[in-house]
Amino acid sequence: xxxxxxxxxxxxxxxxxxxxxxxxxxxxxxxxxxxxxxxxxxxxxxxxxxxxxxxxxxxxxxxxxxxxxxxxxxxxxxxxxxxxxxxxxxxxxxxxxxxxxxxxxxxxxxxxxxxxxxxxxxxxxxxxxxxxxxxxxxxxxxxxxxxxxxxxxxxxxxxxxxxxxxxxxxxxxxxxxxxxxxxxxxxxxxxxxxxxxxxxxxxxxxxxxxxxxxxxxxxxxxxxxxxxxxxxxxxxxxxxxxxxxxxxxxxxxxxxxxxxxxxxxxxxxxxxxxxxxxxxxxxxxxxxxxxxxxxxxxxxxxxxxxxxxxxxxxxxxxxxxxxxxxxxxxxxxxxxxxxxxxxxxxxxxxxxxxxxxxxxxxxxxxxxxxxxxxxxxxxxxxxxxxxxxxxxxxxxxxxxxxxxxxxxxxxxxxxxxxxxxxxxxxxxxxxxxxxxxxxxxxxxxxxxxxxxxxxxxxxxxxxxxx
Amino acid sequence: xxxxxxxxxxxxxxxxxxxxxxxxxxxxxxxxxxxxxxxxxxxxxxxxxxxxxxxxxxxxxxxxxxxxxxxxxxxxxxxxxxxxxxxxxxxxxxxxxxxxxxxxxxxxxxxxxxxxxxxxxxxxxxxxxxxxxxxxxxxxxxxxxxxxxxxxxxxxxxxxxxxxxxxxxxxxxxxxxxxxxxxxxxxxxxxxxxxxxxxxxxxxxxxxxxxxxxxxxxxxxxxxxxxxxxxxxxxxxxxxxxxxxxxxxxxxxxxxxxxxxxxxxxxxxxxxxxxxxxxxxxxxxxxxxxxxxxxxxxxxxxxxxxxxxxxxxxxxxxxxxxxxxxxxxxxxxxxxxxxxxxxxxxxxxxxxxxxxxxxxxxxxxxxxxxxxxxxxxxxxxxxxxxxxxxxxxxxxxxxxxxxxxxxxxxxxxxxxxxxxxxxxxxxxxxxxxxxxxxxxxxxxxxxxxx
Numbered sequence: 048x049x050x051x052x053x054x055x056x057x058x059x060x061x062x063x064x065x066x067x068x069x070x071x072x073x074x075x076x077x078x079x080x081x082x083x084x085x086x087x088x089x090x091x092x093x094x095x096x097x098x099x100x101x102x103x104x105x106x107x108x109x110x111x112x113x114x115x116x117x118x119x120x121x122x123x124x125x126x127x128x129x130x131x132x133x134x135x136x137x138x139x140x141x142x143x144x145x146x147x148x149x150x151x152x153x154x155x156x157x158x159x160x161x162x163x164x165x166x167x168x169x170x171x172x173x174x175x176x177x178x179x180x181x182x183x184x185x186x187x188x189x190x191x192x193x194x195x196x197x198x199x200x201x202x203x204x205x206x207x208x209x210x211x212x213x214x215x216x217x218x219x220x221x222x223x224x225x226x227x228x229x230x231x232x233x234x235x236x237x238x239x240x241x242x243x244x245x246x247x248x249x250x251x252x253x254x255x256x257x258x259x260x261x262x263x264x265x266x267x268x269x270x271x272x273x274x275x276x277x278x279x280x281x282x283x284x285x286x287x288x289x290x291x292x293x294x295x296x297x298x299x300x301x302x303x304x305x306x307x308x309x310x311x312x313x314x315x316x317x318x319x320x321x322x323x324x325x326x327x328x329x330x331x332x333x334x335x336x337x338x339x340x341x342x343x344x345x346x347x348x349x350x351x352x353x354x355x356x357x358x359x360x361x362x363x364x365x366x367x368x369x370x371x372x373x374x375x376x377x378x379x380x381x382x383x384x385x386x387x388x389x390x391x392x393x394x395x396x397x398x399x400x401x402x403x404x405x406x407x408x409x410x411x412x413x414x415x416x417x418x419x420x421x422x423x424x425x426x427x428x429x430x431x432x433x434x435x436x437x438x439x440x441x442x443x444x445x446x447x448x449x450x451x452x453x454x455x456x457x458x459x460x461x462x463x464x465x466x467x468x469x470x471x472x473x474x475x476x477x478x479x480x481x482x483x484x485x486x487x488x489x490x491x492x493x494x495x496x497x498x499x500x501x502x503x504x505x506x507x508x509x510x511x512x513x
Numbered sequence: 514x515x516x517x518x519x520x521x522x523x524x525x526x527x528x529x530x531x532x533x534x535x536x537x538x539x540x541x542x543x544x545x546x547x548x549x550x551x552x553x554x555x556x557x558x559x560x561x562x563x564x565x566x567x568x569x570x571x572x573x574x575x576x577x578x579x580x581x582x583x584x585x586x587x588x589x590x591x592x593x594x595x596x597x598x599x600x601x602x603x604x605x606x607x608x609x610x611x612x613x614x615x616x617x618x619x620x621x622x623x624x625x626x627x628x629x630x631x632x633x634x635x636x637x638x639x640x641x642x643x644x645x646x647x648x649x650x651x652x653x654x655x656x657x658x659x660x661x662x663x664x665x666x667x668x669x670x671x672x673x674x675x676x677x678x679x680x681x682x683x684x685x686x687x688x689x690x691x692x693x694x695x696x697x698x699x700x701x702x703x704x705x706x707x708x709x710x711x712x713x714x715x716x717x718x719x720x721x722x723x724x725x726x727x728x729x730x731x732x733x734x735x736x737x738x739x740x741x742x743x744x745x746x747x748x749x750x751x752x753x754x755x756x757x758x759x760x761x762x763x764x765x766x767x768x769x770x771x772x773x774x775x776x777x778x779x780x781x782x783x784x785x786x787x788x789x790x791x792x793x794x795x796x797x798x799x800x801x802x803x804x805x806x807x808x809x810x811x812x813x814x815x816x817x818x819x820x821x822x823x824x825x826x827x828x829x830x831x832x833x834x835x836x837x838x839x840x841x842x843x844x845x846x847x848x849x850x851x852x853x854x855x856x857x858x859x860x861x862x863x864x865x866x867x868x869x870x871x872x873x874x875x876x877x878x879x880x881x882x883x884x885x886x887x888x889x890x891x892x893x894x895x896x897x898x899x900x901x902x903x904x905x906x907x908x909x910x911x912x913x914x915x916x917x918x919x920x921x922x923x924x925x926x927x928x929x930x931x932x933x934x935x936x937x938x939x940x941x942x943x944x945x946x947x948x949x950x951x952x953x954x955x956x957x958x959x960x961x962x963x
Contacts, residue, residue, distance in 0.1 A: 091560050092890055133811065133820070140809035141880045143887025162887055189823060192849065196826045199778045200847040203675055307776035307952075310668040342593070342605035352602050355661030358669055378669060410610040417612015417631055421563045425894040 070423060070446040073433055076269055081253030081281040085433055086268045087260040089426040093163035095261035097173050098430050100438060101155045103249035105229075106222040106369070107287070112237050114229015118194060119245045120150040123157065125186035128179040132186055135172065142168060148176075151227055153368040154438055155250075160427075163262040167271075174275040180246065187239045194234050201228075205305055205479045206378070208500055209312035213477040216301050217316065217372055221292045253281035256437040260426035292318050292370055298493040299475045304482035305500040311384040311480030312376075315391055317470055319373030322366040322439040329456050329464040330364060335411040336403045337395070337469075338362030338375060343410060349394050350377060356387045368439060373468075381481050385488040388476065399469035402462030415453045542903065542913055543735040545742075549751045550723025553742050554903055554913050555735040558896060564731025565896040566638035567627040568646075569904045571726075572719035574621045574697040575837065576757060581711050583699015586619040587663050588715060592626065593617075594655040597648035601655065604641050611637060621693055622836040623908050629897055632732035636741050642727075643745045646720055651712050660704055667698045675777050675949055676846065683783040683947040686771045687840055691762035721752030726907055730900040762787070762838065769945040774952040779826075781949040782845045782854045784861060786938050791834040791909045797922045798934045799841060803832040804881040805873060805931070806843070806864065811880075813864050814843070822860060824852045836909060841938060854948045862939075869936035872928035885923050889916075 075085045108115045124146060125132040139146045144161035157177060161169040201207045211226050218224035229237075259268050295317065320326060338346035338361050350360045360377035375395075379387045403411075423429050423446075436445040478485060482497055489495045545553040573585050595601040608615045613630035628638045671677035681696045688694035727746075729738050765787055788799055807814045807830040818828045826847035833839045843865075845857045892898045906915035 092893055094891060094894070133816070136810035136816075137880075140811045141876075141883060143880075143884040145809075160891070162890065189820070192823055193826065196779070196847050196849050200826055202778045203776075205673060308673050310665065310673050340609060342602040343609040348602065351662055352658070355658040356665070358662050358666035379665060380668060410606070414609045414612060418614065419612075420561055420631065421612070421614075421629055424561050424563060424896065427894070 070419075070449070072444045072447045074265070075256075075443060078252065078273055078276070080276070080279050081251075081255075082276060082279065083256040083437065084269055084272055085256065085258045085437070086263060086265040087258065087426060087429050087433065088263060088265055089260060089429070090262050091426075093262045094426065095161055095163050095166050095169060095259065095263055096427055096430055097157075097159045097169055097257065097259055098434060099157040099173065099177065099255060099257045100434050101157075101250055102153065102254040102368075102438065103155055103245075104150050104153045105225065105227040106152055107245075107249060108222070108225070108229070108233075109241075111233060112229075112241055113225040113233040114194065114227070115233075115237055115241055115245050116150040116155060116249075117227045117229065118190060118234065118237055119242045119250075120148040120155045120157075121190045121194070122182050122187055122242055123148045123180050123246070123250075124176055125190065126181045126183045127175045128181050130175060132183075135176070138168070139172060144169060146172060146176075152223060166263065166268075170271060170275050177250065178276070178279055182239055182242050182246070184239055187242060191234060191237070194228060195231065198228060198231050198234070202501060205308055205310070205312045208303060208305065209314050209376075209477055209479045212301055212303050212479070212498075213314040213316065213374065213475060214372065216299055216477060217295065217318065217475045218292050221290055222288065223292070223367070223369070223371065248282075248285065251282045251284065252276070252279045254284060256434065258430040258433050258437075260430040260433075289369055294318055294473050295475050296473055298472070300489060300493055300495045301475075301477050302482055302486060302489055302495050302497045303477065303479040303500050304497060305479050306481050306483065308381070308480055310378050310380050311478050311485065312378045313384065313387060313391075314374055314376055314477040315388065315474060316365075316372050316374035317474040319364060319371050320366050320468075321370045322368065322441075324366065326464050326468070327366060328452050329461045330366075330468060332408060332411045332415075332453070332456055333398070333403060333461050333465045333468070334362055334364045335414065336407045337398055339364075340411065340414065343414070345394050345398065346375065346377075346391065349390050350379075350387060354386075354390065356383050356390070360391075381484050384478060384480060384485055385491070388478075388492065392471070395469055396471050399466055399471065402465055403458075405458050408456070408458050408461055412453050412456070416450045419450050541735075543739070544913060545739045547722065547743055547746060549747065549749055550721075550725075551742075551746050551749070552726040552907070553739060554726065554728045554907060555733065555738050556728075556730045556899060556903060557733060557735060558730060558899070559732045561896075562632050562732050563629065563896060564632045564635060564638075564729060564733050565627055565629050565900040566635070566642070567625060567728040567730075567900045567904055568642050569726040569728060569908050570624045570626075570720060571622070571724050571755075571908055573619055573623050574695060574699075575692045575759065575835075576719065577692060577695070577699075579695070580703060581707055581715075582695040582703045583663065583667075583697070584703075584707055584711065584715055585624055585719075586697055586699065587660065587704065587707060588712060589617050589619045589624050589626075590659040590663055591651060591655060591712065592645050592649060594659060595650045596645045597650070598644050599641075604645060607637070607641065613638075619697055621697060625904065627897070627900070635729070635733055635738065639741050639745050643749070646722075646725070647749055649716065649720075651709060651716060653709050656707070656709055656712060660707065663698070664701065664704055667701060667704065671696065671698060672701075675775065675781055676844075678773070678775055679781050679783050679844070679947060679949050680842075682771060682773055682949075683785050683842075683945060684840070686769050686947055687765075687785045687787065687945040688762055690760045691837060692759060693762070693835070693837065693839075718752055718755070721755075722746060722749040723751040724755055726904065728900045728904040728907075730903070731896040759837065765943055765945075768941050771945075771947045772950055773947070774950050777949060777951040779847045779850065780854045780951060782848065782857050782861075783947045784843045784858065785840040785945045785947075786940075786943050788832065788834070788839055788841045788938050790836060790838050795934050795937070796832075796834050797919050798926055798930050799832040799834065799938070800885070801878075801881055801923060801926050802868060802931060802935060803830050803841070804884055805868070805877065806830040808881065808884050813867075814861065817864060818845070818857065818860050822852075823849065824857050824860065825849060828857075828861070834909075854950075858946060865935060865939040869932055869939060871932075873931055875928075878926070878928060878931075882923055882926070886920070889920070 142165045146159045148157040159169045159173045338344045346360045356379045357377045362375045365371035543555045615628045617626040818824045825845045828845040831842045902916045907913040
């Protein structure tokens with residue numbers, strides 16, 4: 048059958064890359080206000096993305112007001128001095144664009160995506176929102192109701208319950224102990240004043256970076272941005288607290304009783320590293336082999352493929368701005384919970400004692416190096432990577448150096464780091480499941496603290512009585 | 514797989530994409546057919562030295578019968594467990610070690626496998642896919658192991674999930690005769706009893722080259738690709754005719770309701786209306802309606818139920834267009850304590866009624882058309898996204914260019930079309946309604962806190 052022809056016109060990209068050409072070093076400009084601007088040109092499609100990152104997140108939530116950063120981000124887009132929430136929604140929806148803000152542990156983000164023809168509109172909306180948010184009282188209450196409902200609904204998600212308990216047990220009083228969403232108690236105490244104060248304190252250009260990626264011209268994008276955000280004033284920020292998290296002693300085991308589930312959630316982990324730790328690349332590769340490489344990882348092989356104990360298991364390095372959590376996560380039917388934990392601990396111990404093989408390292412490096420161009424296919428992927436480099440201060444040549452950094456890791460180095468980093472003790476184990484069937488099994492591992500899954504948040508307001 | 518993104522991706526801006534780049538190169542889709550019936554579709558894009566290699570089989574839960582429900586999806590898992598040449602999981606490890614990622618998914622209608630690799634690894638992808646299609650190792654050990662994995666997946670996605678349970682129960686309520694009645698993941702008791710013989714039979718019947726479409730998008734040359742595909746695939750023998758008769762779903766003649774209890778904090782509600790298949794004349798109008806209802810925060814359902822009335826954590830609509838007549842869903846999750854499922858149901862039905870009785874404004878219609886066209890452009894950014902559009906177009910309509918042709922149809926939709934289609938399908942006698950009610954937790958006393 049002869050090939051059928053059809054014409055779909057797509058412009059040829061101005062960025063032609065070859066297998067061995069390194070990613071170009073990106074250029075940044077720092078405006079007078081301190082705002083860092085990076086433009087990544089990609090002319091393949093007529094789209095533009097604005098990604099503004101503000102280095103303030105849930106680590107900056109005041110004690111007792113956990114969730115403030117996320118609450119502030121959620122309400123940011125719900126009204127400005129000249130536009131209501133509805134008007135903002137109608138404006139962005141009409142052009143088929145999207146707009147959103149959220150906050151994680153270390154940073155808050157405001158992003159806007161539009162077609163190229165709507166560049167000015169996108170810039171205008173983004174600037175209006177960041178410069179003149181009005182935080183209307185009605186919108187604050189509306190968001191509060193949404194957040195509270197989400198916290199209530201999270202009680203049905205065993206995976207979320209496991210994550211929350213894990214970080215609480217591991218981090219204690221440290222700023223990473225609470226989830227970005229906050230708690231039922233803390234959300235109820237947050238006022239509009241708190242939100243306005245958080246915005247005025249932290250949403251400042253001197254701790255922010257904006258990436259504009261897509262079908263734009265660098266010079267003109269920077270000058271338009273300068274004009275739009277010129278009035279954004281820098282400020283002196285409060286000194287960030289950076290307590291060091293404290294290691295658990297022995298096995299700290301918490302069993303969260305959720306009697307209705309037929310499948311347990313398991314979290315095993317300990318204090319890990321910060322992103323800038325010099326061990327990052329060796330640990331990245333070690334972790335790929337341990338549990339981040341899917342079918343190429345030992346944990347997936349041992350727990351899923353060999354024994355059929357789970358549909359998914361992975362290990363996560365959690366390297367954040369500050370020292371973060373190293374976490375192994377999985378789930379399995381109630382009756383195989385203990386077995387799964389033992390297999391995981393055995394695999395970690397095997398790697399701690401024996402390291403990884405040369406072939407495993409080679410394959411891991413090949414994945415990262417060979418897959419590097421694929422991870423930068425779209426302008427959205429590129430801007431994410433740039434923001435990662437910016438958040439962790441990795442240098443503007445980070446993407447250029449990346450594959451060489453991966454390639455430069457040697458076997459002896461990985462194995463030395465693995466034997467020191469991986470542990471057989473001083474770790475946290477959290478299990479969410481049917482305690483009736485689990486508690487005796489888990490006691491064989493050590494002392495077990497048991498809580499009911501509804502206890503963490505205190506009373507649930509307005510719950511209907513059954 | 515998110516069908517909503519498919520529905521949106523099918524809406525493209527035809528030929529006019531404003532260009533600022535240094536030039537426009539006409540792109541051609543090349544379509545080849547081998548003697549054994551295999552279809553090959555290739556789209557070139559040399560902007561990144563990468564490609565997506567996708568293998569689409571026209572088989573899904575629709576082809577199953579009671580006793581072997583879930584076999585298509587279980588089989589998808591089996592495809593990673595090794596063949597004559599490669600051991601279990603070795604296919605995946607080879608893809609990773611060559612810088613690639615891979616996965617697969619099963620729906621009611623299709624099973625799709627894909628590798629995203631550097632373009633220099635095209636022949637590797639072909640070789641790996643042919644090997645497992647020709648020589649998969651189907652044995653008791655692999656089957657037993659993978660059955661346990663799938664059961665864990667079911668527990669995660671359905672048994673212990675409010676959303677999963679709701680969709681399963683709602684779909685089973687809406688379909689009484691047609692194979693869409695049972696879930697893609699299968700009923701648990703069927704998973705426990707599927708045999709090696711049944712898998713072998715299934716494999717022979719559905720994994721034949723005349724039931725296979727290969728889609729390649731990226732930094733490849735179409736003629737080279739054809740040559741390589743032919744070289745490796747021509748060994749495969751076609752299967753006898755695959756025409757299968759399906760039990761037809763009878764017309765629903767009255768509203769259906771179901772309630773089920775599950776340990777949960779808050780109620781959920783799902784409504785489903787029967788709608789025609791992807792190739793029907795009304796299908797693309799349902800895409801437009803879907804967007805009017807819930808695309809963006811100024812959309813009708815979001816603005817009314819979430820913003821104004823604050824009834825639930827989220828509500829969304831979805832026009833689930835399939836090979837056979839599908840469903841139009843409206844789902845409300847985590848209904849807030851001061852609202853009842855009945856209220857949410859009334860509010861949703863009022864919105865649907867309004868669509869049937871009142872023409873949408875030109876501005877609102879233009880907004881939705883803009884959204885559909887913009888979404889299409891955003892979806893074009895990746896090889897993977899483009900491959901999915903082409904594959905779906907071809908499998909569901911027989912025309913790999915459907916996703917281009919439908920654009921003109923979207924542009925031509927009028928307010929009258931919307932009223933007609935809304936009026937035709939959003940009728941009481943065509944509705945199935947399922948409510949998830951929180952089951953009281955034994956021994957727990959909950960106190961009201963004002």
